[in-house]
Amino acid sequence: MQTVPKITLKQLAVFVSIYQTGSTSRASEELHLSQSAVSSALTELESRLQMPLFERVGRRLNQHPNAHPIYIQAQAILGQSLTLEHYHQYQAGQIHIGASTTIGNYVLPSLLGKLYEALPDANVDMYIANTQEVVSEVEQLNIDIALVEGVPRPVDMKVIEQREWRTDTLMIFAKRDSKWLKNVATYSKMRTVIS
Known part of the structure; x- marks a missing residue:
């Protein structure tokens, strides 16, 4: 004891x-x-x-x-x-957000703008890194929510939950007679999942 x-x-x-x-x-x-x-x-x-x-x-x-x-x-x-x-008061306005590099640089800023409009006193802590590093931070409970590209492979599925958030269509640019455009129908169906 x-x-x-x-x-x-x-x-x-x-x-x-x-x-x-x-x-x-x-x-x-x-x-x-x-x-x-x-x-x-x-x-x-x-x-x-x-x-x-x-x-x-x-x-x-x-x-x-x-x-x-x-x-x-x-x-x-x-x-x-x-x-x-003061833990409860501090935690009520504290949000730890993780994001993979692309989302962190291009998508997250506008989302944070909306968040601050809704919660002007929010204290947001951001962590931007590659997908696996961000997922690892969630698993260690250092981040409340993470926005990442692709489908990560968490070590412990009991600790975190994954949900599809948005989809993003990939665009292909090539010269007109490129061999890469022969299977354009296949390429046009490719999508990346942001979860």
């Missing part, structure tokens, strides 16, 4: 504030907590970590050598918790 850490976000926020402001009184003002609550949170954190973070010299707090590496980690944890807190 995994052990649940006993360090709290409040303790980390108090520590970061003290580290940045240099005093418990300024940290208590910044965090809207009593000075005793700030001092208590710092003492609890030091107890949990089993190391001092500040050296108390009279009423002053001097950073202990342990403080800086803990400060870096505490900032990262608080940043991640803030991101998690």
